[in-house]
Every structure is written in structure tokens, then in C-alpha cells.
Amino acid sequence: MNEDYQQRIDRVIQYIEDNLSHPINLERLAEVSNFSKYHFARIFTHTVGISPVSFVNLKRLERSIDYLTKTDKTILEISALCGFDSISTFNTAFKKHFNLTPRAVRDDLKDSNILRQVSKKQEEFSSPLRYDQSEKKSFMRRVWDMNITIKELPAYEVAYFRHVGSYMETYRAWQKLGAFSAQHKLYPPEQHFIGISLDDPSSVDEYACRYDACITIPPEFDREGHEEVQFKTLPGGLFALYQFYDTIDKFGIIYQSLFGQWLPNSEYDADDRPCLEFSMNDPAQDPERKAKIDLYIPIRKRAEA
Secondary structure (H helix, E strand, C coil), rough: CHHHHHHHHHHHHHHHCCCCCCCCHHHHHHHHCCCCCHHHHHHHHEEEEEEEHHHHHHHHHHHHHHHHHCCCCHHHHHHHHHHCCHHHHHHHHHHHHHCCCCHHHHHHHCHHHHHHHHHHHHHHHHCCCCCCCCCCCCHHHHHHHHEEEEECCCCCEEEEEEEEECCCHHHHHHHHHEEEEEEECCCCCCEEEEEEEEEEEEEEHHHHHHEEEEEECCCCCCCCCCCCCEHHHEEEEEEEEEEEEECHHHHHHHHHHHHHHHHCCCEEEEECCEEEEEEEHHHCCCCCCEEEEEEEEEEECCCCC
């Protein structure tokens, strides 16, 4: 992993550990890291191994064990000191992680079984959640270099339908878009079908994830009188292109690999623009039911340290 990239992740982790008793939000963590606010959660998740929200909660629970076993502070005080917004939130998170209540740990400190259970969970937490710090494998790097192209894209004017919910149900937005594009004779190759996954499902509840199914529109397209569809401009700029051709269930792995492996070892940072998923075929018409997607990751040249 690029040394500067690693230092920025370390900076975020140190900030979290220093501020566990205070509210911690993703925007502030992105500022500390100097990563794109738009892509910070995805970068953190795919390099550390868990989402920033989960990492913060686990660090708070780890801190709470120290207070429970080494001080006489009340559970209410410990809850506040560890940054939980209420004692009920603390109790729920603690029980879910340790399969014990804070009260059980406090009341049974001499119970070897309880202490062993807590210790085992702490060991699991302390084992490397973080990114692989070993030397990058030259073979994998060569593979990435062969499959990723740096390209400049123009801005696109698009019409789109938004889906909010599971990414497994984005076909609902595509069905609406398909009817709209047929009605207005908007077809490839003159126009492009583009998907935009606006949220990282590892950091956002599955049913709150936003997805836009887009079709580019020509300059002369009349936008009046289309209440069923929305319009916007997708900003152009520098992108890293990965050409995906496989079953759609494997598409999430590509995101993980790009943000967790390729990007940290490249000379680029993710930029504050959405990733663009150009749909190059209809999987239903493919003989192997595979999706062909040109995935564009927005990037900017990494500043010299």
C-alpha cells in the first residue's frame, strides 16, 4: 500500500481513538483523511475491512471493557464516556457484540467463564481488521495495470429515475427508464445507459441505498412536461476505467478491489464525483447471462507528500 495512503488511514484511526467520547461523523473523518467525502466510507471499508461506523462502535465497545473491568464508574457514566447517545444504545450494542450485558460483566468479574468470553471477543477484535500491510504482489499489480485505463470523460446531460432500496432491485428504475427511452427513441450507440450507485451498502442500510438509472440526452431534448423523470448533469473529468464482464453478483467485488487494492497502490485519489457504470449490454440477452459494464472511477492525481 502507498505509504501516504496508509498514513492517512492511520490518521483517521488515531482521530477515532482520541475522540470516542464525542460525536464522530463521516464528513469529519473524510476531512481528517483528506480523502474524497463522496467516497471516504467505501475507501475506509475496503482498506480496513469494516465500515467506519462499525469500526467506531467496536472501538467504543473495546474502551467500555476497560472501564467496566478496571474502574468503578457506573454503566451510565461508561456509556457517555464511550460516546453512546443513550444507555439503551450501549446495552444493545454491547449485548450484540459480546453476547453479554455490561451489567453481567460488571457483576461477575470473578467468573472465569465470563472473563474468558470477553477476552476471546477482544482478541477477535484486536486481530487484524486493518488492511494488509505486506508487500504488494507484483503479479496482482501487473494484472491491474493491464485492466485499468485512465480516461478523460466529458460532462453528460442525463434523464434518470431514482431507486431507493436494495441494489438487488434496481431493475425497477431500469424498467421505468427503458419505457422512457423507447418512448423518446433514445438508444445506443448515440446515447448511453449509465447506472450510479450513490451509497456504499456496507455503510448505509440496505433499504436506504440510492441508485440512479440514467440515459444521456441530446442537447436539443425538450425537458418540459416530463414529471415522471428527473434531469441532471454528470460532471466529466479524469476517470479510471475497468471493463467488467461477468455475472452481476460479482460486481461488488470489483468495487472492493478497486478501492481496496488498486487505488491505494496507484498514483491517484478518488475524486468528489460519482462512479459511473456504463451498461454495455442487456444481461438477459447475453448467452451466459453476464453483464458488460464499463466502470469509471473518478480520480485526481495524488498530491505529493
